[in-house]
Amino acid sequence: MVHATFIAPFVEFEFMRRALVGVLALALSAAPVGIFLMLRRMSLTGDAMAHAILPGVAVGYLVAGFSISAMTLGGLVAGLVVAVLAGLVARVTALKEDATLAAFYLLSLALGVILVSVRGSNVDLLHVLFGNVLAIDDSALVLLAGIATVTLTTLALIFRPLVLDTVDAGFLASVSRSGGVAHIVFLGLVVVNLVGAFQALGTLLGVGIMILPAVSARFWSSDINVMLPVALLFAITGALCGLLVSYHADVTTGPAIILCLGAITLVSLLVGRAGGLVWKLVPRRHLEA
Amino acid sequence: MAVGALRFRDLTLGYDRHPAVHHLDGAVAAGALLAVVGPNGAGKSTLLKGIAGTLLPLGGTIDRDGLDPRRIAYLPQVADLDRSFPVTVYDLVAMGLWRRSGLLGSIGRRDREQIEHAIAAVGLTGFEVRTIGSLSGGQLQRVLFARLILQDASIILLDEPFTAIDAKTTADLLAIVHRWHGEKRTIVAVLHDLDVVRSHFSETLLIARKPVAWGRTADVLTAENLFKARRMIEAPDPHAVACEHAA
Numbered sequence: 001m002v003h004a005t006f007i008a009p010f011v012e013f014e015f016m017r018r019a020l021v022g023v024l025a026l027a028l029s030a031a032p033v034g035i036f037l038m039l040r041r042m043s044l045t046g047d048a049m050a051h052a053i054l055p056g057v058a059v060g061y062l063v064a065g066f067s068i069s070a071m072t073l074g075g076l077v078a079g080l081v082v083a084v085l086a087g088l089v090a091r092v093t094a095l096k097e098d099a100t101l102a103a104f105y106l107l108s109l110a111l112g113v114i115l116v117s118v119r120g121s122n123v124d125l126l127h128v129l130f131g132n133v134l135a136i137d138d139s140a141l142v143l144l145a146g147i148a149t150v151t152l153t154t155l156a157l158i159f160r161p162l163v164l165d166t167v168d169a170g171f172l173a174s175v176s177r178s179g180g181v182a183h184i185v186f187l188g189l190v191v192v193n194l195v196g197a198f199q200a201l202g203t204l205l206g207v208g209i210m211i212l213p214a215v216s217a218r219f220w221s222s223d224i225n226v227m228l229p230v231a232l233l234f235a236i237t238g239a240l241c242g243l244l245v246s247y248h249a250d251v252t253t254g255p256a257i258i259l260c261l262g263a264i265t266l267v268s269l270l271v272g273r274a275g276g277l278v279w280k281l282v283p284r285r286h287l288e289a
Numbered sequence: 290m291a292v293g294a295l296r297f298r299d300l301t302l303g304y305d306r307h308p309a310v311h312h313l314d315g316a317v318a319a320g321a322l323l324a325v326v327g328p329n330g331a332g333k334s335t336l337l338k339g340i341a342g343t344l345l346p347l348g349g350t351i352d353r354d355g356l357d358p359r360r361i362a363y364l365p366q367v368a369d370l371d372r373s374f375p376v377t378v379y380d381l382v383a384m385g386l387w388r389r390s391g392l393l394g395s396i397g398r399r400d401r402e403q404i405e406h407a408i409a410a411v412g413l414t415g416f417e418v419r420t421i422g423s424l425s426g427g428q429l430q431r432v433l434f435a436r437l438i439l440q441d442a443s444i445i446l447l448d449e450p451f452t453a454i455d456a457k458t459t460a461d462l463l464a465i466v467h468r469w470h471g472e473k474r475t476i477v478a479v480l481h482d483l484d485v486v487r488s489h490f491s492e493t494l495l496i497a498r499k500p501v502a503w504g505r506t507a508d509v510l511t512a513e514n515l516f517k518a519r520r521m522i523e524a525p526d527p528h529a530v531a532c533e534h535a536a
Contacts, residue, residue: 039374094305160392164384167374167421170365171436173343174358175387222420224375 009247015134019243022136022200023257025144026209027235029151030193034210035231036155036186038218040166045098046207048105049187050194052082054112054203062115068140072195075203079191082108087184112203131202133243133253140199147196151189158182163224201254209235212261219272234264292354293319293443293475295340299349302332302339307529308347309335311499319443320473322466324480324490324506327518331497333479334366337446340477348532353444360388362442364433366449372422378432379417382408385439407435412461427458434462445469447478451485463489483510497521 056078064070090097161182164172197206217231242257295317310332338344342358411431497518
């Protein structure tokens with residue numbers, strides 16, 4: 001029973017093994033990025049950015065048909081352009097980053113949908129919007145592994161300025177000029193991870209594997225050093241669960257992964273030790289000090 | 290100029306071309322204990338940002354005697370902190386070692402001893418693993434003072450360090466300020482409590498966008514000067530024309 005449910009799908013089918021490796025690599029890089037998105041109050045920024053990569057994906061599709069590499073490259077370029085423009089506009093003008101991004105992503109999304117609809121079918125559009133993790137090939141796996149490597153290395157490099165820029169930006173500005181650079185590099189990491197996630201989960205759901213584990217982890221710890229591994233554990237569990245549910249129930253994989261991650265968030269929200277609802281409702285004796 | 294001295298020459302600082310500090314001239318001697326007072330919107334915090342190098346002048350200069358502004362210790366207003374961020378007291382204090390550790394430098398045994406010493410100096414031993422969100426306003430200000438201690442700077446800028454904290458914490462933090470003064474460090478503090486200024490600060494700059502008075506505290510904090518400062522119009526004029534003086 002256990003073997004048939006949890007092991008057999010991966011032993012028997014190569015596409016399931018590829019999907020497993022792909023989502024594990026994605027979880028490894030997306031979860032820590034999601035923690036910082038949430039702590040920097042940029043959860044919806046991630047969502048906006050996910051929409052922003054669509055025109056690039058569409059241009060890749062128009063140029064080379066349904067080629068994962070061309071669409072990935074297009075998405076990467078579009079996402080980075082929007083991220084850097086939005087970051088710069090927010091830093092040098094009075095406009096806040098959320099408003100800047102909203103303006104840019106709406107334009108991008110509209111442009112992307114028109115570009116896809118000019119040549120593609122509705123099936124293609126659905127594929128771009130919601131991904132297909134079971135179609136991950138060798139080049140996609142290499143890309144996801146590369147994204148995970150780059151993300152974790154870069155996050156280690158900008159960890160201190162990223163934390164300090166969030167907690168006390170005034171102090172960081174007084175000791176270092178790295179706050180602005182860290183912010184732009186971080187936006188770049190968000191884009192790179194969204195592009196990776198687009199292959200597995202599509203442009204619309206890709207941000208889910210970043211934000212949902214981060215939100216869940218917030219209910220289990222108040223220390224960022226603990227939240228990071230907890231979010232990683234949740235991302236891996238949710239991805240694995242989603243793959244298995246998709247296989248056994250014969251439902252679309254991307255949404256299945258997101259629903260599994262959502263279920264973890266729901267449980268965390270209810271019983272998480274750091275602010276879960278149940279602990280607020282259950283009367284407990286106060287402490288000595 | 291000695292290490293820790295500052296000189297302002299026709300200094301104008303501001304935002305979107307509107308001056309918040311307008312044509313300031315003067316010098317702060319090395320080892321000075323200077324209070325900066327004035328009504329809201331007078332440019333006090335802006336002046337500190339200028340000295341710290343986080344805001345570039347619209348006109349004039351700030352001479353720090355060759356000191357890299359990044360070597361100046363700066364305490365921003367506590368209200369500017371994101372207290373919901375899940376960082377511990379120990380980690381936030383450790384950021385005071387930025388000049389030595391930078392992006393990737395490790396925190397060694399000697400550094401850890403210094404961090405523990407700084408936390409002990411502000412009376413927060415035992416709070417190391419607490420997250421900053423669980424602290425009171427006074428405790429958080431003590432954490433930020435511990436970070437200043439680690440910075441070991443010749444110039445220390447304090448922006449409203451005693452706002453919304455109790456008398457005991459104020460007294461403890463003032464003792465630290467006096468210790469720094471005894472070590473010949475230059476201290477520039479933005480303050481609102483004029484009793485604290487009169488009791489503890491020998492020199493005062495009264496500012497209302499333009500300097501109103503600067504000198505011995507007793508000579509500066511007169512009823513006449515304070516009245517002059519209060520008459521300052523808080524909001525910048527949206528129809529202001531270009532400053533003739535700057536041409």
